[in-house]
Amino acid sequence: MDGDGQGEAEVVKIEAYHDGEMWCARGLGEDIFTQAETLDELMTSIREAVALHFEGEAEVPDVLVLSELKAPHAKAATG
Numbered sequence: 001m002d003g004d005g006q007g008e009a010e011v012v013k014i015e016a017y018h019d020g021e022m023w024c025a026r027g028l029g030e031d032i033f034t035q036a037e038t039l040d041e042l043m044t045s046i047r048e049a050v051a052l053h054f055e056g057e058a059e060v061p062d063v064l065v066l067s068e069l070k071a072p073h074a075k076a077a078t079g
Contacts, residue, residue: 011061012032012050012061014026014027014032014063014066015065015066015067016042016065017067017068019035022037023035023037023038023039023041025046027050028066031053032053034049046063
């Protein structure tokens, strides 16, 4: 943050993963958790969960979703 109090917008980091049955998302450093049947539904659920978590705040922070997705047919890079 710079001296005038106008720093970068706050960002909430969310880890998304598939637990074998459902897509799940949990906040890193925040008490946020949600789940859904599809990845598209999960993204909607994440936005709703973050908005509820920060309800009453002056501004809802941006969301950064982190995920490791397996690509079973992708070839590994070689060097």
